[in-house]
Amino acid sequence: MFASKEVPVIAPSEKALIPFVSVENMMRLVHHIGIEKVLVELTDAVEEDFRRWEMFDKTPRIASHSREGVIELMPTSDGEIYGFKYVNGHPKNMADGLQTVTAFGLLATVSTGYPVLLTEMTLLTALRTAATSAMAARHLAPRNVRSMAMIGNGAQAEFQALAMKAVLGIQEVRLYDIDAKATAKTARNLANSGLTVTSCTSSQAAIEGAGIITTCTADKQYATILTDNMVGGGVHINAIGGDCPGKTELHRDILLRADTFVEYPPQTRIEGEIQQMDADYPVTELWRVIRGEAQGRRDDRQITLFDSVGFAVEDFSALRYVREKLKGTDFYQEIDIIADPDDPRDLFGMLQRAKD
Numbered sequence: 001m002f003a004s005k006e007v008p009v010i011a012p013s014e015k016a017l018i019p020f021v022s023v024e025n026m027m028r029l030v031h032h033i034g035i036e037k038v039l040v041e042l043t044d045a046v047e048e049d050f051r052r053w054e055m056f057d058k059t060p061r062i063a064s065h066s067r068e069g070v071i072e073l074m075p076t077s078d079g080e081i082y083g084f085k086y087v088n089g090h091p092k093n094m095a096d097g098l099q100t101v102t103a104f105g106l107l108a109t110v111s112t113g114y115p116v117l118l119t120e121m122t123l124l125t126a127l128r129t130a131a132t133s134a135m136a137a138r139h140l141a142p143r144n145v146r147s148m149a150m151i152g153n154g155a156q157a158e159f160q161a162l163a164m165k166a167v168l169g170i171q172e173v174r175l176y177d178i179d180a181k182a183t184a185k186t187a188r189n190l191a192n193s194g195l196t197v198t199s200c201t202s203s204q205a206a207i208e209g210a211g212i213i214t215t216c217t218a219d220k221q222y223a224t225i226l227t228d229n230m231v232g233g234g235v236h237i238n239a240i241g242g243d244c245p246g247k248t249e250l251h252r253d254i255l256l257r258a259d260t261f262v263e264y265p266p267q268t269r270i271e272g273e274i275q276q277m278d279a280d281y282p283v284t285e286l287w288r289v290i291r292g293e294a295q296g297r298r299d300d301r302q303i304t305l306f307d308s309v310g311f312a313v314e315d316f317s318a319l320r321y322v323r324e325k326l327k328g329t330d331f332y333q334e335i336d337i338i339a340d341p342d343d344p345r346d347l348f349g350m351l352q353r354a355k356d
């Protein structure tokens with residue numbers, strides 16, 4: 001709280017305070033636990049929530065599009081806890097020294113509507129996106145996969161590689177980005193990760209021998225990162241970057257050969273790779289595979305595609321994971337974002353506390 005000669009100190013009550021996790025504290029929390037452990041635990045947390053899919057309120061995210069990018073709200077609730085994330089996607093930001101994706105999020109108790117956590121989610125989004133990719137891959141990727149191609153070496157890249165290492169045991173990551181500086185950055189960051197890092201000069205070279213192909217590029221347009229002739233049988237494609245109307249990464253012919261798995265079809269049909277396909281293009285919901293109600297990988301020639309767009313339930317899982325992990329730590333500050341009048345009806349009276 002601020003204090004000065006003019007303004008009295010106004011101590012909020014317990015009811016006014018909620019934990020706030022700043023970017024700095026999120027960084028400390030991740031290192032305290034260990035990043036690979038966080039990725040493994042988050043993968044399990046997301047999978048746990050996908051198993052109880054019916055319990056969640058679901059809606060395609062609410063998007064506000066502009067020429068430069070998109071700002072989105074992603075709400076959901078399991079009936080006890082409500083959560084939402086604010087997130088943007090602005091591919092041109094990078095040229096101005098800003099990030100493509102930034103986010104923050106909140107959890108609240110459904111019974112009172114009172115918030116119980118406010119946190120940065122830029123780092124948490126990278127972690128949860130990587131965890132969701134790993135969750136999908138452990139149900140869909142070829143058995144004993146050891147090598148992953150990582151096309152697009154931006155902010156998400158290292159998180160994706162480490163999650164596939166920690167959860168699936170991949171040993172090699174093959175990098176490619178149109179900007180060699182991005183590849184050099186990712187190679188540097190992964191140098192001591194235990195992964196064999198191979199920097200490549202084309203997508204074609206990057207996917208050589210890779211059982212998982214992750215595409216994670218940012219461009220506000222239909223792009224063709226992979227064409228049909230590049231993709232052999234038996235691979236798993238983890239397509240992250242196509243997540244907005246008009247923004248895709250794969251040639252549609254790949255989708256004609258692949259079995260496609262999605263988070264929430266009404267959102268993915270708007271935003272995912274499948275926006276290129278007819279409305280009746282068949283997809284399988286990932287939660288059904290996780291529950292054993294639908295088949296994942298059928299055989300070693302099948303091309304599986306996780307058409308990832310990012311769904312609110314994954315953010316909910318990440319938020320509840322952070323809330324749990326904060327217990328007994330000091331990786332948060334308490335902030336008073338709830339007004340707490342002595343008499344609930346006397347909000348005006350509370351305002352007078354700060355009067356000279």
Ligand SMILES: NC(=O)c1ccc[n+]([C@@H]2O[C@H](COP(=O)([O-])OP(=O)(O)OC[C@H]3O[C@@H](n4cnc5c(N)ncnc54)[C@H](O)[C@@H]3O)[C@@H](O)[C@H]2O)c1
Binds near residue numbers: 100101154156
């Ligand atoms: N599915 C999800 O849940 C989810 C979550 C987070 C981010 N995303 C999306 O993932 C993408 C990547 O996010 P980021 O934060 O890493 O962005 P970023 O801007 O940090 O990195 C993107 C990288 O892609 C590279 N790139 C662009 N076009 C390319 C091409 N044709 N071939 C190879 N590389 C190319 C750029 O040079 C850049 O290094 C974005 O489109 C973002 O919207 C999806």
